[in-house]
Amino acid sequence: MSRVHPYRLEPARIADAALLAAMTRELIEHGLKPAWGAARIGWHVRHPESIVLTARLGLTVAGFAIMRYGDDTAHLNLLAVAPAHRRRGVARRLLQWLEASALTAGCFRIGLELRAGNEAARAFYRALGYCELGEIGGYYQGVETAIRMGCDVRVAQRYDSSLNSNS
Ligand SMILES: CC(C)(COP(=O)(O)OP(=O)(O)OC[C@H]1O[C@@H](n2cnc3c(N)ncnc32)[C@H](O)[C@@H]1OP(=O)(O)O)[C@@H](O)C(=O)NCCC(=O)NCCS
Numbered sequence: 001m002s003r004v005h006p007y008r009l010e011p012a013r014i015a016d017a018a019l020l021a022a023m024t025r026e027l028i029e030h031g032l033k034p035a036w037g038a039a040r041i042g043w044h045v046r047h048p049e050s051i052v053l054t055a056r057l058g059l060t061v062a063g064f065a066i067m068r069y070g071d072d073t074a075h076l077n078l079l080a081v082a083p084a085h086r087r088r089g090v091a092r093r094l095l096q097w098l099e100a101s102a103l104t105a106g107c108f109r110i111g112l113e114l115r116a117g118n119e120a121a122r123a124f125y126r127a128l129g130y131c132e133l134g135e136i137g138g139y140y141q142g143v144e145t146a147i148r149m150g151c152d153v154r155v156a157q158r159y160d161s162s163l164n165s166n167s
Pocket residue numbers: 027028077078079080081082085086087088089090091092093114115118119120121123124125127128
């Protein structure tokens with residue numbers, strides 16, 4: 001039976017790009033020079049091999065993710081949920097939708113990098129079955145190490161039928 005979830009998952013529109021860039025600056029890039037402006041995000045909205053997915057509650061964008069599909073690996077570029085909407089399963093739902101779409105696109109792995117000091121995100125990805133694969137020193141503008149993480153989405157098999165329940 002499908003569980004009703006109040007957050008709707010919807011592909012972003014070009015008109016969302018400025019808001020998503022502001023959320024990226026505030027929630028992900030703090031202390032770094034902004035690298036994900038509205039133009040770059042808009043490029044991903046338009047590009048057929050990228051997905052910019054939002055989670056909305058009414059008119060509010062509660063969270064979003066950007067992923068790019070490759071030959072057999074998809075790369076998760078950004079994922080963030082606004083503080084007021086955390087620990088309600090929003091990021092889990094975004095990631096599960098992306099995993100299902102990666103499989104459909106023929107990508108068997110999802111890879112990502114995150115800031116080494118971001119303990120909450122490391123715990124989140126571990127909880128979702130992602131493994132830590134190594135470190136890349138100075139990855140973030142020469143000032144912060146990245147942790148590489150990845151997941152075989154065929155093994156994970158976490159596709160949840162409630163993902164299609166937007167009501
Ligand atoms: C990391 C982040 C995306 C998690 O979003 P979220 O919607 O709160 O996550 P969920 O509610 O789906 O959490 C799923 C599970 O992940 C784990 N988890 C999530 N946040 C956690 C935290 N702060 N500490 C420990 N475990 C955490 C838990 O196991 C959680 O399940 P539970 O709530 O039933 O215990 C969010 O904290 C965030 O946006 N942080 C800032 C941006 C960021 O770091 N993005 C990722 C790197 S680009």
